[in-house]
Amino acid sequence: MGYDRISLLPDSLLTQILLHLPTKDSVKTSLLSTRWRNLWLDVPGLDLHSNDFRYSSSAIKTFTDKFLELNRESRLLKFKIKYDECNVYLFGISEWFVTAINRGAQVLDVDTLRCPFYKDFMPLDVYKSKTLVSLKLVNVEARKLVSGCPVLEDLTLCRSFDDKLPVALRVMSQTLKRFCVKSGPGIESDAPGLKCIDFRDDDRVVGKNLSFFLMVDIDTKFNLHEFLNGVSSVRRSMIISQRTIKELYRCLNMEPISKFHNLSRLEVSFFSDLLLQVLPNFLEISPNLKYLTLIKEMIAGEETGMARVRIAKTTTMKLAKQKKKIWMEVV
Numbered sequence: 651m652g653y654d655r656i657s658l659l660p661d662s663l664l665t666q667i668l669l670h671l672p673t674k675d676s677v678k679t680s681l682l683s684t685r686w687r688n689l690w691l692d693v694p695g696l697d698l699h700s701n702d703f704r705y706s707s708s709a710i711k712t713f714t715d716k717f718l719e720l721n722r723e724s725r726l727l728k729f730k731i732k733y734d735e736c737n738v739y740l741f742g743i744s745e746w747f748v749t750a751i752n753r754g755a756q757v758l759d760v761d762t763l764r765c766p767f768y769k770d771f772m773p774l775d776v777y778k779s780k781t782l783v784s785l786k787l788v789n790v791e792a793r794k795l796v797s798g799c800p801v802l803e804d805l806t807l808c809r810s811f812d813d814k815l816p817v818a819l820r821v822m823s824q825t826l827k828r829f830c831v832k833s834g835p836g837i838e839s840d841a842p843g844l845k846c847i848d849f850r851d852d853d854r855v856v857g858k859n860l861s862f863f864l865m866v867d868i869d870t871k872f873n874l875h876e877f878l879n880g881v882s883s884v885r886r887s888m889i890i891s892q893r894t895i896k897e898l899y900r901c902l903n904m905e906p907i908s909k910f911h912n913l914s915r916l917e918v919s920f921f922s923d924l925l926l927q928v929l930p931n932f933l934e935i936s937p938n939l940k941y942l943t944l945i946k947e948m949i950a951g952e953e954t955g956m957a958r959v960r961i962a963k964t965t966t967m968k969l970a971k972q973k974k975k976i977w978m979e980v981v
Contacts, residue, residue, distance in 0.1 A: 657685050665693045669728060672697045691720060695728030695757070711743075718749055726750050730759040744773045754781045761788035797822040808832040847881075868894045875901045882908035887915035895920055899928045910936045917943040 656664075668676040668690060676690040676697075696717060703709040710733065718726075729750035731743075750758060758776065772790055776782070778798045785799070786806040796805065802823055809832065819837055821829065826841040830848035837849065848867040866884050868874075869891035878901065888910070890898065895918070901907060913936045918925060925944075933939060 668693045669695045674702045694725055697730040700733035726753040726755050728757040729755050732761040734763040748773050748775045751775045751779045756781055756783045759786040760790050801825055803827045806830040879908045882910050885912045889917040891919045892921055895928050902931045913939055915941045919945040
């Protein structure tokens with residue numbers, strides 16, 4: 651029989667390990683032995699999914715309320731929840747977020763699987779947190795201005811519904827390093843410390859101090875010209891999609907774009923021959939590109955009447971330093 655070394659670790663270390671598990675798995679460890687029976691109650695965080703509480707529409711609320719009450723004197727480092735409002739009863743859920751922020755949460759991740767039925771979902775306390783490092787809101791109404799979190803490094807905003815924001819979302823942060831946004835009326839960003847950005851389905855993006863990027867991932871069709879000039883100093887990699895290729899083709903034929911002297915990796919997803927017209931010009935403005943990855947997407951089942959499934963073929967090439975002539979054939 652093997653020797654149980656992990657149980658010899660101090661409680662403080664074990665609870666940190668359990669913090670990286672979904673709460674349902676953390677609870678299961680209580681069956682291991684008497685040593686583990688109540689250890690999950692001291693984990694400084696929650697990671698919940700409504701599918702784990704199918705036996706009762708209010709069970710997730712009852713469980714969370716009791717957990718927060720039992721640990722109300724301790725710090726809560728992480729609060730993560732994913733749920734479907736059609737299946738669970740979560741009236742007053744915003745109080746949980748206030749509690750998490752007041753207890754020093756570093757990570758807040760809220761994901762609703764459907765459009766919420768009511769507004770003013772996210773309390774203002776979230777945008778004033780002094781400890782929040784990572785904030786992710788999926789299908790949650792966000793404020794027009796995100797600027798009050800002094801240590802925020804990772805911000806993700808995804809919306810699949812219209813929350814009637816009349817103006818672009820403004821993000822101002824001296825500490826933000828990674829910013830991902832999907833679907834919205836537009837983004838105005840002033841974050842000089844940004845290293846990675848990921849924009850999808852936005853009407854427009856306006857950026858200031860865009861000079862130190864390591865990675866740029868773009869899947870959108872807004873006017874790219876000004877934005878690309880702003881991120882031309884990206885130091886490592888860029889990912890662009892088919893929709894972006896169309897806009898890029900228009901931009902390259904209108905007026906010059908600044909050269910990407912520091913870009914070393916480029917990944918392109920495409921399903922049309924338009925890429926063959928765009929790529930040579932883009933390579934000309936990327937003189938130090940070393941690796942090119944092409945992902946050709948295809949729709950399977952169109953001719954046979956089967957369900958349409960998008961599949962992809964990926965090819966990665968190492969480019970020669972001298973690119974006086976470029977010959978490319980995509981199969």
